[in-house]
Amino acid sequence: MKTIVRIFPWLTVGMMATFSPISRGQEVGEAVPDRYIVQLKPGVPAAAAARTHGVTPLHVFGRVANGYAGFIPPGLLSRVAADPRVELIIPDRV
Numbered sequence: 043m044k045t046i047v048r049i050f051p052w053l054t055v056g057m058m059a060t061f062s063p064i065s066r067g068q069e070v071g072e073a074v075p076d077r078y079i080v081q082l083k084p085g086v087p088a089a090a091a092a093r094t095h096g097v098t099p100l101h102v103f104g105r106v107a108n109g110y111a112g113f114i115p116p117g118l119l120s121r122v123a124a125d126p127r128v129e130l131i132i133p134d135r136v
Contacts, residue, residue, distance in 0.1 A: 073133040076116065081109040086127040095122050 077100075082091055088102045088110040095118060099110035111134055114122055123131055 071135055073135050076113050077111065077134040078114050078119070078122075079103075079109060079111045079132050079134050080114075080122060081107050081129045081131075082127050083129055084108055091125065091127050095125070097122070 080088075080092070081103075082088055086108060088104065088108060089099060092099045092102075092110050092112060095114075097110070097112045097114055097118070099112045101111045103109045103111070109129075114131075119131070122128060
């Protein structure tokens with residue numbers, strides 16, 4: 043079973059600061075409902091992995107980490123986590 047939530051401060055802080063807009067009513071560090079960052083194993087095409095599960099990536103990562111950010115409904119989250127190409131999934135925060 044994969045670890046669904048594991049925090050890598052250098053990775054999450056950099057991604058949050060760069061790609062997550064802050065909207066009124068949200069505090070910094072608050073998780074965006076149903077929005078996750080999915081880190082994939084090296085060499086796995088992020089867009090293709092997301093499409094496999096019907097996820098439309100909001101952002102695809104490829105320099106620091108291989109993966110994508112996107113909305114993943116609760117019923118789909120366990121299926122994405124069970125994908126052998128997935129290394130970890132963390133909630134996206136603003």
